[in-house]
Amino acid sequence: MAARIDLTLDAVHAPTLAVFWKTALGYVDEPAPAPFATRAEWHASFELGEDDSVDDGAWLCDPDGDGPRLAILKVPEGKTAKNRLHLDIRVSGDGTPAERWARIEAEATRLGAAGGSVLGVFDGHHVVMADPEGNEFCVAAGPAA
Incomplete structure (x- = not known):
């Protein structure tokens, strides 16, 4: 069986990139993993520092389940060079x-x-x-x- 992949993009502002990539790919917000009802509830389960927010990440998926999932995660540094993968x-x-x-x-x-x-x-x-x-x-x- 072939491995499935997810893709992750670093971001300065994850919600902005999420809107763009949902538009570009026709993706939707991925539901929170079971047993959590919301992403905020899931995020809170990690007991992260007060600087961490659920808005620091976005999780998108193909509504038909065919394409790879896309995670968009806030990082402290901005983009500095050409992507090695696009x-x-x-x-x-x-x-x-x-x-x-x-x-x-x-x-x-x-x-x-x-x-x-x-x-x-x-x-x-x-x-x-x-x-x-x-x-x-x-x-x-x-x-x-």
Whole structure:
């Protein structure tokens, strides 16, 4: 059996990144783990210091259960270098190259309106973007159906 993975993003402000990545991926807030009714109740069970807040983290999941879970955790330092690992957001790959490129551009525009920024455009292939805290990701066509 293959291992399942979760992805974790460091953040200065986890709630801001959570809103962006829910918009980008179509993810939802992951429910609190059993037996806890809320994330706040779960967080309180760790008896952390008063400086720690449930808002220092966000936990997202694919509502269909297919994609990896995404944890977004507050860290004291800001981003200082290029990501060694990045996400690729794949839009539908069907259609002509021009149709696929139009969908890539439309998705990049949508994510720009949600707080992302374009870092580079590789015409006809992909767009390099950054989330609101500068984490790089690409928007590209997915495999044809």
